[in-house]
Amino acid sequence: MNATTILLVGHGSRGREGNKETIHFAAQWRERRPDWRIEVCFIEHAEVLLAEGLDRAAQGAGKVLVIPFILNAAGHVKMELPAAIAAARERHPAVDFAVTRHLGMGRDIFAVLQSQLDRLMKQLAMPDPQTTGVILLGRGSSDAGANGELAKMARWLFEENDHELVDLAFTGVTWPRLESAVQRQVRLGMMQVAIVPVYLFTGVLIERIQEQVARLRLQYPQVTFALGTHFGFDPGIFTLLDDKVGNDELPEGRMLECDGCKYRAEAEEGHLHDHSHTATGGCGHHHEHAMANPHGCAHQHD
Template sequence: MLRSAPVQGGDTVLIVGHGSREDSGNQEIRAFVDQWRVRQPGWRIELCFIEFAPPEMNAALLAAARSSRRVLVVPLILNAAGHVKMEIPEAVEDARRACPHTEILLAPHLTACDPILAILKRRLRKAMNALDMPDPTTTGVVLLGRGSSDRGANGEMAKMARWLLEEGDHELVDLAFTGITWPRLEKVVQRHTLLGMRQVVVLPYYLYTGTLMQRIHRQVEHLRAQYPQVRFACTEHFGFEKEIFELMEQRVQELGAGAPASRLPCDGCSYRELAHEMGHGHSHAHTHDHGHAHGAEQGHEHAPAHDHGHDHAHGHDHAHAAHDHGHAHHDHDHAHHGHGHDHAHDDHGHAAHDHAHPHKAEHNA
């Protein structure tokens, strides 16, 4: 436990959680904050959410800036997708303009790192001990995350899956997503059974509960019925593990000690400024790449006020400012227009859509 972090009087540590449509997830984050306050009684720790739960991030950040000498903004978020790359930095910029005499510093998200790997390895060992045949050579492992239109966020999960493979004895460690991108859990489990795995451990890559965690447990129950010859184990989310507290304390310590503030891949880029000028503001999370001679995908993680209720993903090429409109993918639990699909909704209220053609875009329900 870090007790020496230079958090001073007049400082506010502002935790930014994502927020969930399922209030039990929001309550878990509030419980995390309560526990953190006990660990660090000398710190003024406040909480806000990006969406779905109060207090709302922009208002909470302004309130903290007006009442503090310095605000240390710490995202309680695993992967850097649209919210981390766009909305949090935009809120920080707005608060800096509104309160120029207050220093506002932004920490990185939790990221793919050794402490997170330690949690996953511990959860995997526990799951293996609960299985009848704890043989890693015949037990497949699936790291299951939210999924994003941002390849960097998906890449962080891919890194964790690879590290888990390299530091363990399992011959098969795969990655799956609950929505937005592929592969999905069902397809990965099918592959594992074809490769002769007798057992499968599903490791959800989630901090707290919510609609997606509930859906994951339902999916695993369906898989047990579909593959009665295979033993399944599914672990829980891991937001209260000691490593999460320690990572958050490390972020605060680094900011308070004068470490350079977070500069995310999309911070300060010309496209973000253009998005502001076009009036997108905070209601859109744009995920994009800065490479040249290729089209970068922009994922809108919030539906704007269109009459038809959809949010269209547009491809942006930073080198030529060209737009490439994707196709909608629909993914339903029931048969729709003659097609059988699996309908995946995440905590954002988005429908993840999956078709057999190679185009990819997102429509938010």
């Protein structure tokens, strides 16, 4: 029996290329770690979804280490993934299911974003950062905690560089959108704009961003735009995952966020959660004792 199966759980993309890149990433990771058994599944928009992926990973394994291959924890990570793992534990009682945190917005991801920005500045022939605006462009979520994590990255970029403006924009769900952020920066005198997408792999939204920037170049011919790309194959991502496996960081098979969280359980029992993910807390729940919550999720009960 294999000691451990590592299950990489991607978000899933409506565009086939995005899922193909995730699978290709896993293949490259296997080449780097030939002694590890690494499987892949997706939360949505794919052939192998969570339940099947967990069942496959459990076959012949004593332990399954689930890694949410997702940058920000919103409804999928906080609600659907823990529920799927709870069901898998019932189906496979002899298997120990442990879950790491999602990739998150920490120093590892920040280093990747900084590297992206450095490359964009070189594309722009190293202009004055005081007249070169930066826009960090994320997917966008109705989960305030997920959006706040991205805002932290924008602030760190501002702190570590000399740019006059480092703004945050989103491709959907929430605001501001890319066009509004560019309009603001142009009005404030930016002559160049570096756009840093916060995406692991390609997909429909990456294509949409490219179309948006093409329109912006026509709308603002006096401004030079540099557009970054998704960064899932950056060496820093492989290292981050290696560390997660090496640390096996969470005891008792629990994950930070909402695996085993009583507020999530209460929400499920009361059918309070829906897929609009419109709650404003970091975990999409509301209670008045948010500061005392040991999970670090901003649970806020009414």
